[in-house]
Amino acid sequence: MRSSTRRGWLVGGALAVAVGVGSLAGSSVGASGSSSDLVTLTVGVTQDVDSPNVTVGYTVAVYELWNLQYATLTDKAAADFETIPGLAESWVASNDGLTYTYTLRDGLKWSDGTPLTAEDVAFTVNTSRDQEWFNHSSVTANLTATAVDATTVEITSSVPDPKLPTMDVYILPKHIWEEHANGDITAYDATDGVGSGPFTLKEWTPGQGWTMVANPNYWQGKPAIDQVVFQVFTDGAAMVTALENGELDAANDIPAEQFASLQGRDDIVAVAGAQGGFTELAMNGMAGGIGDGHPALLDINVRHAIAMAIDRQQLFDRVALGIGLPLHVLGVSPDQAWLPEIAEEDRLDYDPAAANQMLDDAGYLDTDGDGVREMPDGSQPLVFRYAERSEGTQGAALRELITGWLKEIGIDTEVTVYDDAQLGEIVYAGTYDLFVWGWTPFVDPDPLLSYFTCDQVTYDAAEAGYNDANWCSDEYDALYQQQNQELDKAKRIELVHEMIRLFYRESTYVVLYHDADTQAYRTDRFEGWLQQPAGTGPVIFTNSSPTYFNLKPIEGGSESGDDGSSVGLIVGIIVGVVAIAGIAVWVLSRRGSSRDERE
Incomplete structure (x- = not known):
């Protein structure tokens, strides 16, 4: 989210x-x-x-x-996220574990009085699969739903699916949404x-x-x-x-x-x-081939130098005021079992001297003495556009510290403030260099992991995907497919760890800290x-x-x-x-x- x-x-x-x-x-x-x-x-x-x-x-x-508006076939227990009955009161699995038959509660109705039936479930699952709805497809991509009768729906996966029998996608009223699905469903105001x-x-x-x-x-x-x-x-x-x-x-x-x-x-x-949410500094990885990101960000040495220039412990102490967790890897679930340790030799901890040396060695020098490095061929100074969020409560404080630390390693910034809608547009158009934002994951790690696959890279701003790191990797995609179908939880956890370590090394995201949801x-x-x-x-x-x-x-x-x-x-x-x-x-x-x- x-x-x-x-x-x-x-x-x-x-x-x-x-x-x-x-x-x-x-x-x-x-x-x-x-x-x-x-x-x-x-x-x-x-x-x-x-x-x-x-x-x-x-x-x-x-x-x-x-x-609040859309119930799901299965629900999550408040105490521990355990899968519990929702619209479905029970379910049974086939011997091969690929098909689950759900029995809906008797007398279900939509708020307008229309009966809620297995047809609504089948419509949601099959249409979201075929049209690749962003908020459903990580669950329904391999599923086919058949309404056996009004209160029975059969859901079959084409591959082993470790998420089943959990079915926590929002079920939509077919009598409202079907006509919109036949056209441009994204244009519907809902x-x-x-x-x-x-x-x-x-x-x-x-x-x-x-x-x-x-x-x-x-x-x-x-x-x-x-x-x-x-x-x-x-x-x-x-x-x-x-x-x-x-x-x-x-x-x-x-x-x-x-x-x-x-x-x-x-x-x-x-x-x-705590539910696994995090704040990150994102860099334009330019994988989609659109926009005008700074070419220096294609160099992993520059990305590593930026990561090492940022004192994340100080951000946690001064901006988050110690509320949350000082973790620096992708948060993919409220369950920290999915989070790997990063080996000491692979960590990109705060070390501005090493960051400066790394840039020197890579040929990014300040040849005109203005305090800003240039590209190795002297063609362009390292001046990055920094997009600051106006929404939320930490944007200005984060920007002040981060841009100051970048200045200390010879990187200048041009700051523009955006609301979330505006920021989304420039991110998916690729017309940015740096921004700070955050994610809150679901219970299962699959949805958030899916955001950074090649399928979710934006190649056309009018058909944007979730991958706002604008980065992808064949190795990451292969690991994603493996964990997506691995039924052994211990093996799946290790695959996810490997994915997160790879993402950490590539550093188009620098995770600043894991947030706490501060409420009262x-x-x-x-x-x-x-x-x-x-x-x-x-x-x-x-x-x-x-x-x-x-x-x-x-x-x-x-x-x-x-x-x-x-x-x-x-x-x-x-x-x-x-x-x-x-x-x-x-x-x-x-x-x-x-x-x-x-x-």
Whole structure:
């Protein structure tokens, strides 16, 4: 899960302008709701939904929306991610382990009252396979689903599949999505609000937030909460203030500077949840042959020198404030068993003297004495374009330190600040040199590992893939295929370790640290908050987001002081108008472009 911009973004962006204009004045639901009869949970966030369309979106924010709106065939236990029944109440395997027959629960319905049947499952699996939906294909690429009857679906894999019987892709309503799948499915705005999860989308105002309402047809019963309102903040400190003032019930992505101040309070619980997410400095590997990345980045010596110039422990201490884990390898799962050790002789630890020597030896010299090295043939100075994210809470601090360290090894930078949608566009067009972003993995490592295969490299900006390292390797791809079909877990872990070590050596990504999901919630309104996994994970924005259905209002609990307009509407109007203006300018200046995806 991430944050960027994908195929179909131009259509989605233009639609977002229309949705935003129509909704700004009307969306003012706060922690007590627009009516005293509504039980409303209000959550502060720093990242907006990019697109509700499951074939287009990529951000952590939209995965939370999907987790609430679309149930899956199998679910994940809150305590330990164990595969448990979801829409399917049971399943059996064939003798060869290639076919699983799932039995759906009786009486399943979509939120609009339409029966949910095995046909919906077969449609989702087969169409996502054939059309290679980005958020489904790592699971469904080798699968064929057949609806035996209304409550029985048979799923067969063409190869051994270590992920089965887990089937955790979002099942879509065939009666809504089939017509769009027959055309350009990525152009569909997906604001229909028809789902099978505990809550469904009511409205989305880009730049301001989104509201989800309880699904009366949810298979576990109607939630105790009537609606969940997600409010977007551009200032993390303001979000924390709103939480402290009782204008929010919970908040996600709390700045590290404010997180400590929330610990130890009676009315607020602060949670630093771990689920394998990481922040990385990415370099343009130029594997797709498009864009205009700096040629020096094709040299592994330059990439290694950059890695060795960065004091990652200092970043962890000064920017993350020690919240998270000081790990420097690709995070592919919340389970650290999938993470390898890097041998001492292969580590690219902080060593600016060695980095300078490496560049000297490779012929990158400062021949004119301006403090900036040139290419070995003297043709071009080592001045790299650095793309800084405006969303999130750490971008500016990371940029200040990283660019300073690069300067110490003779590399200059030109910094431009982008929101996530803009950054996605330049990444997939290849018109960048460096950027800092992050990923949050799923429980199984396969999806995140798949992002860096050659199949996911972008060769045409209008048909972009997930591989924003813009790097690929035949060796990596071969290892990916092996782990994808290895049923022996110990052998599969070793294959994954080998892949991560290879990725580390190639260094188009420099993993800076593994993030903690810094969150907090109030204790005076709702009870039933669940960490996933138990004891170490976050309570919201998790792999399957079980907290929301589990929450119950505390009898006699405090109520918010207003209807939320002081936070949601005022902040939302300012942010929304700026976002609309920015999108409008972008649409006018980039009429031929497209795309959406990331954390």
